[in-house]
Amino acid sequence: MAQFRTCPDTGLYFHKSAESLIKANAVVGAVFLLVAGILALLVTLTRWQAIHLLPADQFYMALTAHGIDALIFWIIFFEMAVLYVASSVLLRCRLATPYWGWVQFALMMVGSVMTNVAIFQGGSSVMMTSYVPMQAAPHFYLGLILFAVGALIGCFVFFGTLVVAKDEKTYEGSVPLVTFGAITAAIIAVFTIASGAIILVPTFLWSIGYISHIDAEMYRIIWWGLGHSSQQINVAAHVSIWYLIAGLVFGARPMSEKVSRAAFLLYIFFLQLASAHHILVDPGVSSEWKVFNTSYAMYLAVLASMIHGLTVPGSIEVAQRAKGLTNGMFEWLRKAPWDNPVFSGMFISLITFGFIGGITGVVMGTEQINLIIHNTIYVPAHFHATVVTGTTLAFMAITYFLIPVLFRRQMILPGLAKIQPYLFGGGMSILILFMLGAGTMGVSRRHWDMDFTGAALGFDYPGIAYTMMGIGAFGGVIGVLGGAAFLLVTVGSLLFGKKLEPSAGLLQSFGVPLAASCYSSTKPEILPMAPPLEHHDTTSFEAPGTFVLALLLLVSFVVYYFINWKYLASVWPLS
Amino acid sequence: MNETTNQPDEKKERIPAMQSLLDNPFLLLFIGVAMPTVFYLMWGIMEIVTIPVAP
Numbered sequence: 180m181a182q183f184r185t186c187p188d189t190g191l192y193f194h195k196s197a198e199s200l201i202k203a204n205a206v207v208g209a210v211f212l213l214v215a216g217i218l219a220l221l222v223t224l225t226r227w228q229a230i231h232l233l234p235a236d237q238f239y240m241a242l243t244a245h246g247i248d249a250l251i252f253w254i255i256f257f258e259m260a261v262l263y264v265a266s267s268v269l270l271r272c273r274l275a276t277p278y279w280g281w282v283q284f285a286l287m288m289v290g291s292v293m294t295n296v297a298i299f300q301g302g303s304s305v306m307m308t309s310y311v312p313m314q315a316a317p318h319f320y321l322g323l324i325l326f327a328v329g330a331l332i333g334c335f336v337f338f339g340t341l342v343v344a345k346d347e348k349t350y351e352g353s354v355p356l357v358t359f360g361a362i363t364a365a366i367i368a369v370f371t372i373a374s375g376a377i378i379l380v381p382t383f384l385w386s387i388g389y390i391s392h393i394d395a396e397m398y399r400i401i402w403w404g405l406g407h408s409s410q411q412i413n414v415a416a417h418v419s420i421w422y423l424i425a426g427l428v429f430g431a432r433p434m435s436e437k438v439s440r441a442a443f444l445l446y447i448f449f450l451q452l453a454s455a456h457h458i459l460v461d462p463g464v465s466s467e468w469k470v471f472n473t474s475y476a477m478y479l480a481v482l483a484s485m486i487h488g489l490t491v492p493g494s495i496e497v498a499q500r501a502k503g504l505t506n507g508m509f510e511w512l513r514k515a516p517w518d519n520p521v522f523s524g525m526f527i528s529l530i531t532f533g534f535i536g537g538i539t540g541v542v543m544g545t546e547q548i549n550l551i552i553h554n555t556i557y558v559p560a561h562f563h564a565t566v567v568t569g570t571t572l573a574f575m576a577i578t579y580f581l582i583p584v585l586f587r588r589q590m591i592l593p594g595l596a597k598i599q600p601y602l603f604g605g606g607m608s609i610l611i612l613f614m615l616g617a618g619t620m621g622v623s624r625r626h627w628d629m630d631f632t633g634a635a636l637g638f639d640y641p642g643i644a645y646t647m648m649g650i651g652a653f654g655g656v657i658g659v660l661g662g663a664a665f666l667l668v669t670v671g672s673l674l675f676g677k678k679l680e681p682s683a684g685l686l687q688s689f690g691v692p693l694a695a696s697c698y699s700s701t702k703p704e705i706l707p708m709a710p711p712l713e714h715h716d717t718t719s720f721e722a723p724g725t726f727v728l729a730l731l732l733l734v735s736f737v738v739y740y741f742i743n744w745k746y747l748a749s750v751w752p753l754s
Numbered sequence: 755m756n757e758t759t760n761q762p763d764e765k766k767e768r769i770p771a772m773q774s775l776l777d778n779p780f781l782l783l784f785i786g787v788a789m790p791t792v793f794y795l796m797w798g799i800m801e802i803v804t805i806p807v808a809p
C-alpha cells in the first residue's frame with residue numbers, strides 16, 4: 180500500500196518513495212555543484228591572465244571536470260528530482276516503480292563517479308564535448324553512458340507515473356501546467372539521451388580498440404543532438420519552475436493555459452532542431468540544413484521562450500494588481516517580495532535568461548554573425564547566462580522553498596539567504612558581460628594562454644581584452660562566493676536547521692524516510708481542476724508593466740543585433 | 755465537480771483536437787523524438803555520408 184505524507188504547512192502530498200528519491204537526487208546534485216564551483220574558481224582564476232593560476236595541463240583537466248560536473252551531473256540529478264516532484268507530488272500520485280527509481284539513482288551515481296575518476300586520473304582532459312579524434316580513457320565514456328541510461332530510466336519512471344495517475348484518477352481534467360512543462364523536459368530528454376547513446380557507445384568501443392575510426396564531423400553532428408538538446412531540457416525545466424514559483428509565492432495563475440501549453444508544444448516540435456547552431460561554421464553540411472534548422476525552426480522555439488518570458492511576469496503582475504498594487508506601471512514589481520530568495524532568485528533567473536542569454540543566443544545563432552564569435556569566450560558567456568543565472572539560479576530558488584517542505588528543517592542564516600541570489604546573479608552577470616565583451620574582441624574559449632607565449636603563430640590582443648577578462652574573472656569570484664553561500668545555507672539547514680518534524684535528521688536528508696507516524700496509507704484527495712479565470716476587462720492587456728518590459732527586450736535585441744551586423748561588416752569588408 | 759463522469763459520452767463536453775493532443779504525452783513523445791531525428795539527425799548524416807571521397 181502506498182504511503183503518503185501531507186505537508187502541514189503547504190498541504191502538498193508526498194508519496195514516501197518519491198520523497199526519498201527527490202531528496203537523494205537533489206542532495207547528490209548539490210554535491211556536484213560544490214565540486215563544479217571549486218573547479219570554477221580555479222578555471223576563472225586561470226583565465227585572469229594577471230593571476231594565471233593553474234598550469235596548462237591542470238587547467239584543461241579542471242575545465243573538463245567543471246563543464247561535466249556542473250552542466251551534466253548537477254543539473255541532471257536535480258532534474259530527476261524535478262521530474263518526480265512534477266509527477267508524483269503535483270499529481271498526488273504514487274510514484275510508478277520506485278524500484279526503478281533507485282536503479283536510476285544508482286546508475287547515475289556510478290556513472291558520475293566513474294567519469295570523474297577518469298578525468299582526475301589525468302588522461303581524459305578532452306573537454307565536455309569530447310570531440311574525436313581526441314581520445315579519453317574508456318571509463319570516461321562508460322561513466323557517461325551509465326549516467327545516461329540512469330537518466331533515461333528516470334524519464335520512464337516519470338512517464339509511468341503519469342500513466343498511474345491517469346489510471347487511478349488522481350486528478351481532474353488535464354495535468355497542471357507545471358507538469359506539462361516537465362513532460363516537455365522529459366520528451367526532450369529522451370531524444371537527448373538517444374543521440375548520446377548513438378554517438379557515445381561507438382566512441383567507447385573506439386576507445387577500447389573495437390572500432391578503428393570515428394568520423395569527426397559525424398561525431399559533431401550527433402554529439403550536438405545531445406549537447407544542445409540537453410540545454411533545452413534545462414530550459415523546459417526552469418520555465419516550469421518559474422511558473423511553479425509564480426504560483427507558490429503570488430498564487431498567480433497562468434494568464435492563459437492555452438497559450439502557455441502551446442508554447443511548450445513549440446518547444447517539443449522545434450527546440451531540438453536548433454542543435455544545428457553549433458555546426459554553423461562546419462564544412463560538409465549544406466546551408467539548407469543549417470538555415471532550416473537554425474532559422475525557421477529555431478525562431479519558433481525562441482518565440483515560445485518569449486511567450487513564457489511574457490506570461491510568467493504577466494501572471495505575477497495580474498496577481499499583484501488583484502491585491503491592490505495598481506499604481507503606475509510597476510508598483511506590482513517594486514512591491515514584490517525582493518527579500519524572499521524564492522522570488523528574487525526566480526526573477527533574476529527570468530531577467531538574465533531573457534535579456535542576456537536569449538539575446539546573445541539569437542544573435543550568435545545567426546549564420547553570418549556566428550562567424551565572428553564562434554569558439555570565442557563569447558560562447559561560454561552566453562551559456563552561463565542560460566544555464567547558470569537561468570537554470571541554476573531557478574533551481575536554487577525552488578530549493579529554498581523545498582528545504583522546510585520536503586526536508587522538514589527550518590532555514591538557517593536567513594540574512595545570507597536573502598542576499599544570495601543577488602550575489603550569485605550579480606557576480607555571474609559581471610563575468611558574463613565582460614566575457615561577452617572579450618569574446619567580441621576575439622579572445623578564445625578553452626584557451627590557457629592569452630599571451631601565446633612561444634607559439635609559432637602568436638597574436639596580440641588589445642590591452643582592453645585583458646582588462647575585460649580580469650574584471651570578468653573578478654565577477655566570477657563573486658559568483659563562486661554566491662554559490663558557496665547557497666550551499667552553506669542549504670546544507671547548513673539540513674544539518675543544523677531547527678527540526679520542523681522531530682524525526683528529520685541527517686540520514687533523512689539522503690532519503691531515509693521520516694518517522695513511520697508521519698505517513699498514512701489513505702489516498703490523497705483528488706486534485707481538483709482549477710475554476711476558470713474570470714476576466715474583468717478584456718479590452719485592454721491586463722499586464723501593462725510586463726508589456727513595457729517585453730518592448731524593452733525587443734528594442735535591446737534589435738539594437739544589439741544591428742550592432743553585430745555592423746561589426747561583421749567592419750571585420751569583413753566586401754567592397 | 756458534478757457527476758458527469760458516469761454519463762454517456764454525448765453529455766460530455768467535446769474535447770478539442772488540440773487539447774487531446776496536449777493531453778497525450780506519448781503522442782507528444784513520438785512527435786518530439788521524430789522531428790529532430792528526421793530533420794536534424796537523418797538529414798545531417800545523409801549530407802555527410804554523401805560527401806565524395808577525395809580522389
Ligand code: HEM
Nearest residue numbers: 219223246249250306307559566624625626655658659662
Ligand atoms: C559558480 C560560478 C561559475 C564560474 C565563475 C564559471 C566560470 C567558467 C569559466 C571562466 C569557464 C571557462 C571558459 C573557457 O576558458 O573556455 C567556464 C566554462 C564552463 N562552465 Fe562555468 N562557471 C560557473 C558555474 C557554472 C555552472 C553552474 C555551470 C553549469 C550549470 C557551468 C558550465 C560550464 C560549462 C559547460 C563550461 C564549458 C566547458 C568547456 O568548454 O568544455 N559553469 N565556466
Ligand SMILES: [Cu+2]
Nearest residue numbers: 407410453454
Ligand atoms: Cu545549443
